[in-house]
Amino acid sequence: MKVTSNVKKLSLVIGLSLFVGLFFNLSQAGDNADAKTIDAKLQVCLAKNIYFEARDQSLAAKMAVSLVVLNRVQHKQYPSTICEVIHQGPTYAWKPKFPVRNKCQFSWYCDGKSDKPKEQEAWNNALEIAGLILYAEDKLVDFTEGATHYHATHIRPHWAAHLIKVGRIGDHIFYRWEL
Numbered sequence: 724m725k726v727t728s729n730v731k732k733l734s735l736v737i738g739l740s741l742f743v744g745l746f747f748n749l750s751q752a753g754d755n756a757d758a759k760t761i762d763a764k765l766q767v768c769l770a771k772n773i774y775f776e777a778r779d780q781s782l783a784a785k786m787a788v789s790l791v792v793l794n795r796v797q798h799k800q801y802p803s804t805i806c807e808v809i810h811q812g813p814t815y816a817w818k819p820k821f822p823v824r825n826k827c828q829f830s831w832y833c834d835g836k837s838d839k840p841k842e843q844e845a846w847n848n849a850l851e852i853a854g855l856i857l858y859a860e861d862k863l864v865d866f867t868e869g870a871t872h873y874h875a876t877h878i879r880p881h882w883a884a885h886l887i888k889v890g891r892i893g894d895h896i897f898y899r900w901e902l
Contacts, residue, residue, distance in 0.1 A: 764806060765857060766850065766853045766854050770849040772792060772829055773785050775831035778849060781892075783893070785852050787892045794871050809832060812826050869889075870898060873897045874895065876896060
């Protein structure tokens with residue numbers, strides 16, 4: 724199932740509306756004592772996931788990857804924070820903070836490669852998107868329909884047959900649990 728062009732347009736409109744609206748709200752935040760504070764650690768965790776999973780994709784795809792993380796945070800089967808969701812997976816007994824290669828939830832985190840972003844413009848973009856998503860987290864429209872999983876189109880994971888396919892956005896196919 725491929726997401727129709729209308730859904731793609733809708734997600735782009737939602738994304739652009741979010742960014743335009745937040746741009747003006749954030750630019751006025753300095754004058755607002757009630758402005759929401761963004762946790763820098765959470766922003767970096769989410770930005771790394773955006774960067775390594777979707778840096779070369781559309782805004783809609785970057786937001787969709789982020790929504791999966793947020794959906795997992797809300798789901799009882801997953802950890803309760805953004806960083807814990809992104810870093811979820813087995814670790815070595817002799818080095819508890821070191822993930823077992825190719826056994827984590829998001830492949831970039833345990834692929835054995837550096838987790839330091841190299842493309843500065845793409846990294847800055849990912850940081851900005853992550854900050855805006857965290858700022859508006861309670862106002863976001865979940866156009867992934869509750870997706871908790873995704874994979875690249877060239878991958879065929881064993882778990883995909885056990886979930887409900889939501890659709891494709893960019894280079895990823897999104898899935899959710901049965902309701």
